[in-house]
Amino acid sequence: MLHLIYLQASTDGLMQMLPFVAMLAVLYFFMILPQRRRMKKEKQFRSDIKKGSKVITTSGIHGRIVEVNDTNNTVVIETGAGKIRFERAAISMELTQKIAEK
Template structure:
């Protein structure tokens, strides 16, 4: 009624023949999305992880740190996986190294 049967039969053939880049052209948007996703999300996250790992490896006795839980203290002992932190005079806790979020400038704690 609206479309003649001859015209309707040639439409899929014309859509499938989209030039020399037929199959690659249909995958191009997907590939482009992955490339953008890599540069916008994956690469910066890997960079942050690398910087955090370097900060944790560089911890030294006497560093003033902030933890993921919001505690602020001074490093007193270092282990392979754990760190002892003095929160106040006579109050010492053990934390996982990965809980350290930031190394504070010297003299932050009084």
């Protein structure tokens, strides 16, 4: 009799944990996994930056890359006002691909 009560209590505890496990799974598949994919894609984009690409920085400056320095992760962008040195992390997107898509 005592074993029967113990078994019922343990399955009830597992059933109470099921919604929390389901919420964690949903959180992982809909928030964490897409964010990881996006970060991996951005890292690949920044490592593939090459001379002559038209880009936009995170601050909204449009320009063309004239120099890529791999040793300190910087790029020189030529804008209408002159040449400016930026970190690779400051490059937001490439305009060359956006123009080709349209």
